[in-house]
Amino acid sequence: MAASVVLNGGGSSSRISEATRDRIITAAKKLNYRPNLAARALVSRRMNTLGVTVIFDSSELNFFFLEVFNGILEAANARGQNTTVFTMAQQWDFDRIQGFCDGRIDGMILIAPYFEAPSSIQAPLGTPFVTVNSSVSIPGILDIMSEEESGSHEIACALLDRGHRRILHMMGPQNRSGAAQRRAGFLRAMRTWGIANEEILETEGSFSTDHTRFLFNDWLDANRGQRLPDAILCANDACAIGCMEVLNSRGYRVPDDVSLCGFDDTLLAKTTALSSVRQPLREMGNEAVVQLLKRVDAELQGQPMGTENTEPIIFPTHSAVRSSMGMPAQAPVWIR
Amino acid sequence: MAASVVLNGGGSSSRISEATRDRIITAAKKLNYRPNLAARALVSRRMNTLGVTVIFDSSELNFFFLEVFNGILEAANARGQNTTVFTMAQQWDFDRIQGFCDGRIDGMILIAPYFEAPSSIQAPLGTPFVTVNSSVSIPGILDIMSEEESGSHEIACALLDRGHRRILHMMGPQNRSGAAQRRAGFLRAMRTWGIANEEILETEGSFSTDHTRFLFNDWLDANRGQRLPDAILCANDACAIGCMEVLNSRGYRVPDDVSLCGFDDTLLAKTTALSSVRQPLREMGNEAVVQLLKRVDAELQGQPMGTENTEPIIFPTHSAVRSSMGMPAQAPVWIR
DNA sequence: CTGAAAGCGCTAACAA
DNA sequence: TTGTTAGCGCTTTCAG
Numbered sequence: 119m120a121a122s123v124v125l126n127g128g129g130s131s132s133r134i135s136e137a138t139r140d141r142i143i144t145a146a147k148k149l150n151y152r153p154n155l156a157a158r159a160l161v162s163r164r165m166n167t168l169g170v171t172v173i174f175d176s177s178e179l180n181f182f183f184l185e186v187f188n189g190i191l192e193a194a195n196a197r198g199q200n201t202t203v204f205t206m207a208q209q210w211d212f213d214r215i216q217g218f219c220d221g222r223i224d225g226m227i228l229i230a231p232y233f234e235a236p237s238s239i240q241a242p243l244g245t246p247f248v249t250v251n252s253s254v255s256i257p258g259i260l261d262i263m264s265e266e267e268s269g270s271h272e273i274a275c276a277l278l279d280r281g282h283r284r285i286l287h288m289m290g291p292q293n294r295s296g297a298a299q300r301r302a303g304f305l306r307a308m309r310t311w312g313i314a315n316e317e318i319l320e321t322e323g324s325f326s327t328d329h330t331r332f333l334f335n336d337w338l339d340a341n342r343g344q345r346l347p348d349a350i351l352c353a354n355d356a357c358a359i360g361c362m363e364v365l366n367s368r369g370y371r372v373p374d375d376v377s378l379c380g381f382d383d384t385l386l387a388k389t390t391a392l393s394s395v396r397q398p399l400r401e402m403g404n405e406a407v408v409q410l411l412k413r414v415d416a417e418l419q420g421q422p423m424g425t426e427n428t429e430p431i432i433f434p435t436h437s438a439v440r441s442s443m444g445m446p447a448q449a450p451v452w453i454r
Numbered sequence: 455m456a457a458s459v460v461l462n463g464g465g466s467s468s469r470i471s472e473a474t475r476d477r478i479i480t481a482a483k484k485l486n487y488r489p490n491l492a493a494r495a496l497v498s499r500r501m502n503t504l505g506v507t508v509i510f511d512s513s514e515l516n517f518f519f520l521e522v523f524n525g526i527l528e529a530a531n532a533r534g535q536n537t538t539v540f541t542m543a544q545q546w547d548f549d550r551i552q553g554f555c556d557g558r559i560d561g562m563i564l565i566a567p568y569f570e571a572p573s574s575i576q577a578p579l580g581t582p583f584v585t586v587n588s589s590v591s592i593p594g595i596l597d598i599m600s601e602e603e604s605g606s607h608e609i610a611c612a613l614l615d616r617g618h619r620r621i622l623h624m625m626g627p628q629n630r631s632g633a634a635q636r637r638a639g640f641l642r643a644m645r646t647w648g649i650a651n652e653e654i655l656e657t658e659g660s661f662s663t664d665h666t667r668f669l670f671n672d673w674l675d676a677n678r679g680q681r682l683p684d685a686i687l688c689a690n691d692a693c694a695i696g697c698m699e700v701l702n703s704r705g706y707r708v709p710d711d712v713s714l715c716g717f718d719d720t721l722l723a724k725t726t727a728l729s730s731v732r733q734p735l736r737e738m739g740n741e742a743v744v745q746l747l748k749r750v751d752a753e754l755q756g757q758p759m760g761t762e763n764t765e766p767i768i769f770p771t772h773s774a775v776r777s778s779m780g781m782p783a784q785a786p787v788w789i790r
Numbered sequence: 791c792t793g794a795a796a797g798c799g800c801t802a803a804c805a806a
Numbered sequence: 807t808t809g810t811t812a813g814c815g816c817t818t819t820c821a822g
Contacts, residue, residue, distance in 0.1 A: 135807060150579070154557040156495040157799035160814045165492065167538065167558070174527060184520050191510060195541045200558075202503065202538035205531045221490040221815085222503070222536075222558075243486070359725055389695055390725055471791060493815035496798045557799085 159221065164418065167200045168410060169223035171215055173230075174205035175326075181355065181384040182325075182399065186229055186250055189403020197411060199224075212239045219245035225410040228252065230295040246413035248406050251295040260409055261430040262402050266296045266381075269395035269435030270303025273379050274351060276393075276439055278311045281446045282348040282377060288323030288330065288361065290353030297325075297353055300381060304351055323353045330360030338368070338453055346376055346451040349443070355380035355387045355394055362390070362442075368454075373444030375451045383438050393443040396436045405431060495557065500754065503536045504746060505559035507551055509566070510541035511662075517691065517720040518735065522565055522586055525739020533747060535560075548575045555581035561746040564588065566631040582749035584742050587631040596745055597766040598738050602632045602717075605731035605771030606639025609715050610687060612729075612775055614647045617782045618684040618713060624659030624666065624697065626689030633661075633689055636717060640687055659689045666696030674704070674789055682712055682787040685779070691716035691723045691730055698726070698778075704790075709780030711787045719774050729779040732772045741767060 134142075145151075159165045170190060172183050187203075194201045204218050210231050219226065225246040232253040233239055241247055241258035252261045277285055287304045290297030301320070308318050321337050324330045330352075352358035358380030365372055372378050380387050383396035409431070470478075481487075495501045506526060508519050523539075530537045540554050546567050555562065561582040568589040569575055577583055577594035588597045613621055623640045626633030637656070644654050657673050660666045666688075688694035694716030701708055708714045716723050719732035745767070 138808080152553070152556050154496075154799050156492045156501065156557040157814090158801075159492040160490075160496055160799080160816090161801050163814085165558070174531065191539060191541060195510065195543075200538050200540060202536050203527060204536060205527060207531075217488070220488050221492040222501070386721070386725060389722055474792080490815050493798090494817075496800090496815080497817050499798085 163221075165222055165224050166198060167202055167223050168194055168407065169202055169204055169218055169226040171204045171206065171218065171226060171228050171231075173210065174207065181386060182382055183229055185382075185384060185399035186403040186406075189400035190227060190407055191403075192400070193404040193407035197407070199407070199411070216242045224414045227406045227410060232294055234293075244417070246410060246417055248410045248413070250402055250406050253293070253295045255428075255430065258428060260413075260428045262405050262409070262433070263430055264397040264402065264433040265435045266299040266395075266397070267303040267306070269397070269437060270300040270351075270381070271307045272303075272435070273381075273393065273395050273437040273439075274304045274307035275311075276437055276443065277349045277351065277377060277379070278307060280377075280443070283313065283446075284317070284319060284345065284348045286319040286321065286347040286350045288334065288350060288352045288357055289320055290323060290325050290357070294325065300353060319347055323357050324360075325354050325356060327356045327360040327363075330357040331364055334361050334364045338364070341453050344453050346370065346447075346453050348446045349377035349379070351379045352381065354382050355384045355392060357381075358392055358394070358442075359386060359390065362392070370451070372442050375447055377444050377446075378442045387438070387440070391441045393440045394438050396438050398433050398435075402433055405433075499557075501558055501560050502534060503538055503559050504530055504743065505538055505540055505554055505562040507540040507542065507554065507562060507564050507567075509546065510543065517722060518718055519565055521718075521720060521735035522739040522742075525736035526563060526743055527739075528736070529740040529743035533743070535743070535747070552578045560750045563742045563746060568630055570629075580753070582746060582753055584746045584749070586738055586742050589629070589631045591764075591766065594764060596749075596764045598741050598745070598769070599766055600733040600738065600769040601771045602635040602731075602733070603639040603642070605733070605773060606636040606687075606717070607643045608639075608771070609717075609729065609731050609773040609775075610640045610643035611647075612773055612779065613685045613687065613713060613715065614643060616713075616779070619649065619782075620653070620655060620681065620684045622655040622657065622683040622686045624670065624686060624688045624693055625656055626659060626661050626693070630661065636689060655683055659693050660696075661690050661692060663692045663696040663699075666693045667700055670697050670700045674700070678789050680789050682706065682783075682789050684782040685713035685715070687715045688717065690718050691720045691728060693717075694728055694730075694778075695722060695726065698728070706787070708778050711783050713780050713782075714778045723774070723776070727777045729776045730774050732774050734769050734771075738769055741769075 155165070168190070170187065191201055202223060204215070206214065210233055212233065215226065215228070219242055223245065225248070228247065228249040230251045231249055233256070239256055241256065247259045249256065249259055249261045251263050255261055274285065285308070287301060289301050292298050292301070305318070322333060324333060350361055352361055358378055362372060362378055365376065365378070370376055378392065380392045380394040382399070383394040386392070387394035491501070506523065527537055538559060540551070542550065546569055548569065551562065551564070555578055559581065561584070564583065564585040566587045567585055569592070575592055577592065583595045585592065585595055585597045587599050591597055610621065621644070623637060625637050628634050628637070641654070658669060660669060686697055688697055694714055698708060698714055701712065706712055714728065716728045716730040718735070719730040722728070723730035
């Protein structure tokens with residue numbers, strides 16, 4: 119029918135006469151016509167929908183994800199794209215992700231995916247992928263990341279600058295995106311300042327507030343009678359909040375007795391005056407959309423530029439020093 | 455093809471012989487076959503995708519939405535449904551929302567929609583709708599809400615119980631979902647306790663932290679020389695955070711000089727020890743999915759039960775009193 | 791048990 | 807300027 123042209127297509131508008139055009143439009147209105155996207159997608163091979171896959175731990179709101187997602191929504195919306203969310207329950211399963219590429223999305227963004235063996239996975243054909251803060255670089259897939267190592271280094275130096283020496287790093291899970299980089303930045307700062315290896319304090323932390331609360335309590339119990347660290351550098355903001363709660367409940371004051379730093383500079387950090395390292399998560403979400411659409415368009419025009427040009431895009435980080443960072447305590451504080 | 459049956463269809467598995475079945479499966483594997491959802495949806499009229507529409511103010515992370523969305527994701531995922539997010543820039547436009555119902559989703563959830571004239575809008579045919587905290591009841595559409603009026607009443611009573619009398623209500627935008635109910639609950643509590651009308655303090659607030667900061671500063675300036683209220687009851691948590699920042703910056707202490715309450719009991723309230731009223735947002739998100747799918751299934755079986763049975767589902771609220779609520783100040787505190 | 795054929799709603803190429 | 811036709815990838819019905 120000519121109906122297609124007038125109702126949907128951007129086709130040459132001059133093709134149809136005014137008379138029929140009107141006739142069609144009124145008929146459509148009377149019939150309450152709505153174009154069917156599934157049908158259109160079937161032929162045009164374009165859904166105008168982007169996929170986002172994320173590990174979804176339903177127990178706790180994930181600020182990191184939410185902030186990136188906000189950026190994605192913003193950019194996608196501005197370009198007339200929709201966003202559909204796919205969730206993985208516990209761990210990343212590339213096969214399942216590939217199963218999502220069944221014509222309902224034009225491209226996929228993976229948020230902080232963790233894969234052990236980069237060689238075992240391969241970018242699927244036909245559907246472009248982009249990752250944000252991926253644990254490994256995957257052949258053919260562009261990663262968007264930030265300078266986590268140097269951000270961690272920067273905030274550790276801020277602590278050292280103020281005279282802190284006994285700094286405890288509550289490490290994130292070392293197999294998770296970024297945690298290893300944050301640790302590396304911390305260690306580099308400590309070494310630069312000539313802190314002896316045996317003076318460096320590290321313990322297993324977590325990206326979750328609840329879990330950290332548990333782990334940090336244990337650590338304090340295990341170190342009873344020792345001196346409290348001058349400062350604690352946490353895997354992320356949620357972790358820092360957990361530490362803060364434990365410190366408060368044991369009667370220690372932040373920052374008088376101990377300074378505290380988080381990572382990610384989520385809203386949590388701003389509202390609790392927590393020092394943190396800012397990753398421009400929203401901007402990274404924006405960029406993910408921009409890059410992905412570039413690939414989608416290229417793919418559609420038959421130039422699969424997907425596999426080339428996968429140099430990671432790296433955003434800068436900045437430390438935000440707030441009142442949770444003070445000077446070292448004058449008199450020694452003990453763990454009781 | 456018989457291929458369809460063995461690869462996709464839940465069709466009778468006995469229909470195809472082992473031999474051909476194997477032959478098809480290996481062929482599919484070699485060809486890297488993936489079923490195309492758009493095509494399948496075209497015939498089955500089922501996308502297994504739910505839509506969520508929300509007003510998206512990109513400037514500030516919306517905790518209310520995020521918590522509901524988390525609930526939606528959780529429930530949808532558990533039922534093999536995907537979720538695609540549609541955003542409205544500034545205000546609700548029902549025509550645009552109807553445009554989203556083009557075969558790409560099976561049903562739609564509207565989060566805190568605001569419509570002036572309920573009569574002017576009509577549930578679209580074919581695509582079931584459910585709203586969460588809608589401003590008005592829309593014929594044919596089920597709303598999921600919570601007892602905001604009584605929650606507000608409850609926390610106001612908690613303040614009055616402790617001896618607070620001069621309570622300021624920072625009202626939310628009265629045209630927005632819930633804000634009017636919160637105000638009504640506050641007023642009912644004040645009247646029940648016999649507070650004279652002219653003693654009741656109310657001023658325009660906002661659901662946004664930034665905007666509240668601005669408005670509250672103005673209010674304080676306008677009331678310089680008067681007594682500071684005993685307590686402030688805010689439109690939501692974000693609003694309360696704004697007030698807290700202003701109070702801190704002016705040298706007032708919470709709760710010694712003034713008690714402070716929020717609404718929604720988001721993570722923000724928990725981490726800042728802010729008293730608040732808990733709406734079970736996550737559960738409400740769950741329920742939205744459950745109800746919506748019920749309607750989708752009914753619709754598919756040709757029993758459009760959408761227009762009947764639209765009694766709203768109302769969740770209970772509970773006040774959470776934390777350290778931001780104290781006793782009234784002993785000596786009068788003045789606004790300076 | 792298997793193959794052929796029709797059709798979901800749309801677009802695109804071509805013929806009238 | 808219009809109408810016709812084929813086909814996107816799939817499911818379903820009906821013959822073989």
